[in-house]
Amino acid sequence: DQQVKQNSPSLSVQEGRISILNCDYTNSMFDYFLWYKKYPAEGPTFLISISSIKDKNEDGRFTVFLNKSAKHLSLHIVPSQPGDSAVYFCAASVEGGSQGNLIFGKGTKLSVKP
Amino acid sequence: EAGVVQSPRYKIIEKKQPVAFWCNPISGHNTLYWYRQNLGQGPELLIRYENEEAVDDSQLPKDRFSAERLKGVDSTLKIQPAELGDSAVYLCASSSSGWGTQYFGPGTRLLVL
Numbered sequence: 001d002q003q004v005k006q007n008s009p010s011l012s013v014q015e016g017r018i019s020i021l022n023c024d025y026t027n028s029m030f031d032y033f034l035w036y037k038k039y040p041a042e043g044p045t046f047l048i049s050i051s052s053i054k055d056k057n058e059d060g061r062f063t064v065f066l067n068k069s070a071k072h073l074s075l076h077i078v079p080s081q082p083g084d085s086a087v088y089f090c091a092a093s094v095e096g097g098s099q100g101n102l103i104f105g106k107g108t109k110l111s112v113k114p
Numbered sequence: 115e116a117g118v119v120q121s122p123r124y125k126i127i128e129k130k131q132p133v134a135f136w137c138n139p140i141s142g143h144n145t146l147y148w149y150r151q152n153l154g155q156g157p158e159l160l161i162r163y164e165n166e167e168a169v170d171d172s173q174l175p176k177d178r179f180s181a182e183r184l185k186g187v188d189s190t191l192k193i194q195p196a197e198l199g200d201s202a203v204y205l206c207a208s209s210s211s212g213w214g215t216q217y218f219g220p221g222t223r224l225l226v227l
Contacts, residue, residue, distance in 0.1 A: 004156075034215065043118070043205055043218035044157065089156050101147075101170060102216060104156025 003027045004092050006105035013112050019077040021108050023090030026071065030092040034102065035064060035075045038087045047088075048075070051095075080112045116140070118219035120206050126225045132194035135222045139187070139208030146183060147216060148191050149205040157205050157218075163189065196226045 005024045013019045021035075031052040036044035050057040050064045050073070057064050063076045077084055087109045091102040119138040127133050139146050144165050149157035160179065162170040165186035174181065178197070183189040193200055203223050207216040 036218075041220070041223075043120075043207075043220045046215050046217060049215060091156070101159050101162060102157075104158070106154065106156050 001026070002105070003030075004090055004103050004105040006088075006090055006108050008108050009106070010109040010111070013080045013110065015082055015112055015114050016079045019075075019080045019084065019110055019112065021075040021077075021088050021090075021110065023073045023075075023105055024071060025073075025092050027092070027094075027103075028071070029094045030103075032093045032095045033064070033066060033073050034091045034093075035062075036089045036091060036104075037084075038089060038107070044089055077110075080110075082112050082114050085110055085112050118206055118208055118217055120204075120219035120222055122222055123220060124223050124225075126227065127196055128227050129198055130195040132192065133196055133224065134190055134192045135204050135206075135224075137189045137191070137206030137219060139189070139206070140217055143208035143210050143217075144186070145209045145211060145216075146189050147207040147209075148181060148189070149207065149218075151203045151205055151221070153202075160191070193224075196224075198226050200224060201226045 034049040035047040037047050038044045048059050048062045050066050066073045087107045089107045090105040093102050121136050146163040148160040151157045161174045161181050163183045181191045203221040205221045207218045209216045
């Protein structure tokens with residue numbers, strides 16, 4: 001049973017518009033969430049993270065929102081650029097001790113069209 | 115600062131042959147992870163090291179997979195013998211502690227024929 005779900009395999013957005021990538025999780029013990037971006041033939045690159053004590057974290061064009069009651073998080077990219085075209089993975093973990101292992105979703109492929 | 119280094123980048127072998135992957139983590143990172151990523155899936159943890167100690171190898175198929183991290187720095191992941199289903203990308207990651215942000219290498223793409 002998947003603990004981290006990205007239900008949209010792909011998303012297409014026009015350059016300059018907002019991209020919204022969604023992620024749902026089932027394990028209420030998760031308290032740390034990350035987004036990674038992956039280009040073809042490269043490893044995942046860390047993008048942004050959020051702890052469960054927050055509901056929003058912003059870094060430049062990237063903002064992650066966390067709704068703990070709904071067990072849902074989303075990544076907003078504003079404005080979207082063609083270079084943002086990549087596969088985006090949502091990941092979750094339980095902080096501390098030996099529980100720091102990341103559980104990944106299957107990814108969402110974002111295409112930003114010029 | 116150099117990132118996580120992995121080699122080789124690509125490997126093609128016939129089934130039943132052995133294969134090994136090497137990883138050099140970011141300097142100073144005590145925690146090292148090996149993940150396997152199948153096509154269309156997210157990475158899945160195989161093994162996690164804290165320094166030299168394997169603290170979580172519950173997902174490592176121990177009948178054919180082995181790993182080591184001598185001196186708590188570089189690590190090697192081995193498959194012997196390889197099976198067709200082992201075709202995947204093998205990713206190494208490191209972090210400064212046992213939780214938080216993990217930084218990934220470029221991966222080794224394995225094809226078993």
